Amino acid sequence: GIPVVHANENVGANLQDHVGINYTFKGKLPTLNQILRPWWGKLMVGMQYMLMRSGPLSLSMNNAGGFFRT
Numbered sequence: 001g002i003p004v005v006h007a008n009e010n011v012g013a014n015l016q017d018h019v020g021i022n023y024t025f026k027g028k029l030p031t032l033n034q035i036l037r038p039w040w041g042k043l044m045v046g047m048q049y050m051l052m053r054s055g056p057l058s059l060s061m062n063n064a065g066g067f068f069r070t
Contacts, residue, residue, distance in 0.1 A: 018067075032056050 035041045035056070048055035 036045060045056050049057035
């Protein structure tokens with residue numbers, strides 16, 4: 001293991017779990033999973049990014065997130 005340089009009983013005392021909420025709803029537009037499932041969907045999205053630098057590959061993994069004090 002890693003040698004302890006300075007033992008402190010307070011280390012790790014205030015760890016808290018990060019609660020997450022998953023939203024599930026039905027929309028009228030196709031989801032990214034539905035677009036990327038077939039091989040031609042992967043090709044289409046890849047070409048869209050290479051040619052126009054837009055589309056799903058130009059987005060971040062998390063579109064939204066937040067924290068609040070409890």
